Amino acid sequence: MMPIPDFLKSRATGRSLIIVAAVTSVLGLTSHLILAPIYRGITGFTPFDFQSSLSNFMIAVELGAFAEGAATNAYVTFATVDMAYVLATAYLFTLLWSWLFVKSPTRLFAFLVRGGILLLPSYIVVLDLVAKIGFFRLLRGLSGPSYAMTVEFCAVVHRLKFAVMDIRNGLTAAVVLAVAVGFVLTQRSAP
Numbered sequence: 001m002m003p004i005p006d007f008l009k010s011r012a013t014g015r016s017l018i019i020v021a022a023v024t025s026v027l028g029l030t031s032h033l034i035l036a037p038i039y040r041g042i043t044g045f046t047p048f049d050f051q052s053s054l055s056n057f058m059i060a061v062e063l064g065a066f067a068e069g070a071a072t073n074a075y076v077t078f079a080t081v082d083m084a085y086v087l088a089t090a091y092l093f094t095l096l097w098s099w100l101f102v103k104s105p106t107r108l109f110a111f112l113v114r115g116g117i118l119l120l121p122s123y124i125v126v127l128d129l130v131a132k133i134g135f136f137r138l139l140r141g142l143s144g145p146s147y148a149m150t151v152e153f154c155a156v157v158h159r160l161k162f163a164v165m166d167i168r169n170g171l172t173a174a175v176v177l178a179v180a181v182g183f184v185l186t187q188r189s190a191p
Contacts, residue, residue, distance in 0.1 A: 012099040020092045027085035035078040043071045045080055048135045054163050056155045072139045079132045086128045090121035104179040127161035
């Protein structure tokens with residue numbers, strides 16, 4: 001048997017995947033369809049968190065477009081729900097991978113689990129939290145060298161978060177494809 005932690009093994013069921021996917025969907029829809037438009041109405045811009053190609057220049061332009069502290073309350077509300085969404089998404093991917101690894105155990109999957117692949121979604125959570133703290137500091141108002149360093153830091157962490165998300169999504173597609181191919185091959189070889 002693969003070394004998947006007992007906690008994840010016990011929760012890696014189809015029912016739990018559906019429940020976590022439903023909660024994740026509700027949080028995502030709330031964040032994207034309700035709170036992001038409120039923030040956009042106040043600032044005229046999409047929240048930083050949704051801008052995948054965010055650069056230092058874009059951050060500076062957006063911050064310069066509205067009064068200091070004007071978007072802080074809207075961002076705090078948005079960021080709180082969005083952080084819950086990011087946490088739920090991380091749990092969903094970890095649970096999905098665990099479920100796939102249990103349903104279709106292979107040496108490759110065992111190797112990935114031993115290598116810590118189930119921790120990958122939590123890296124996105126950490127990067128997202130760090131970026132949100134930086135964006136919050138910028139919205140509250142900074143000046144001088146701390147402003148420039150925080151803008152640079154937020155842009156780098158934000159891009160890194162999206163890069164890790166791309167790795168997570170690609171890995172998920174590869175695992176689903178491997179499980180599907182394994183299932184088809186098993187069905188063909190069965191008498």
